[in-house]
Amino acid sequence: MGSCFSAETDSPLPNGANSKCSRKDGNGTSGSSSRVSSVSVVPRTEGEILLGSNIKSFSFNGLKTATRNFRPDSVLGEGGFGCVFKGWIDEHTYAPARPGTGMVIAVKRLNQESLQGHLEWLTEIKHLGQLYHPNLVKLIGYCLEDDHRLLVYEFMPKGSLENHLFRTGASYIQPLSWTIRMKVALGAAKGLAYLHSDKAKVIYRDFKTSNILLDLNYNAKLSDFGLAKDGPTGSQSHVSTRVMGTYGYAAPEYMATGHLTAKSDVYSFGVVLLEMLSGRRVIDKNRPSREHNLIEWAKPYLQSKRRIFQVMDARIEGQYSLGAALKTAVLAIKCLSNEPKFRPTMDEVVKALEQIQDTNDAGVSRDESLQNSDRSTYKRKGLNENGQGKASVHHRPSERR
Structure with a gap:
């Protein structure tokens, strides 16, 4: 859902072609197979949620004008909620503006046949209508008019982290450097830490x-709060x-019991951190069978300074110190512990990432020499990362989907 209201999406639709959003009235329908169950009922009433939010109420006609009648070339993407369109409004009055003027917005339009979408629409307003943090996407307003339900967000010009890490065939998307990856990781960690704080007490649930x-x-x-849940209270x-x-x-x-805690989000953060280190998706059936699951494949290599390069994204080789890479890998392992009590809190993750940034400032060239030496050793012996047999080209993290 949230991955859509950005410049680049996981369902790219540059011309609006072949999209369920491309009908003239903009009534797109779309499903999401990644969600494993329907959303639970929001405890507060619709009226209470809307009255309690601190965001603007837009008219449907106003958003229709702002998005140029929801025309196909305004489509940013689509998801389980419906379709997302690019639009423009006056930054002071919020009235519709001509394309290229005023403030760029992303308008998420609910698929009118989706019960899940309606409940998630309310949940987004419930949380983003009251929570403010530099690392949470800004919800500008909503529209509730007849059967129309829409959400209006700030526009994020660089798109999603997913597209920068995994999108293929997009020459205008350059691989993120190590420095930017760590900046993104720290920012996302701060967003989660805020959600888990006493001020918010929210479990994100879809990191x-x-x-x-x-x-x-x-x-x-952080975007897409449709699955967010109030955290436990009292005892x-x-x-x-x-x-x-x-x-x-x-x-x-959580998958086994349905018991949700803040540590559930910490695990998800560990998954994303590992994806950022490796440039690989957590589940990738296009790779050899034993590499389908990134976590299972990568864990044996993450704590070894002689083998960690087998996991690291080759596109950022030479940009990080070995110490920084190892500390980041260890942090990911802690977050991915099967026992929630052994996972750090997000506040602890933030502190660790800040220290890692300092670690990376020294020793890059020295560690690059060590990494190259390790690679030469493997090549001379004709070994793969298991120490057996000929090295496989599939073990190069630079391969893309």
């Missing part, structure tokens, strides 16, 4: 690369709920 959007300066902002240790989220990112204990 993944497609829900991390980037502004013009690569500042990370509660967890929230019991239907299992939701995206396969590969959800914590194992």
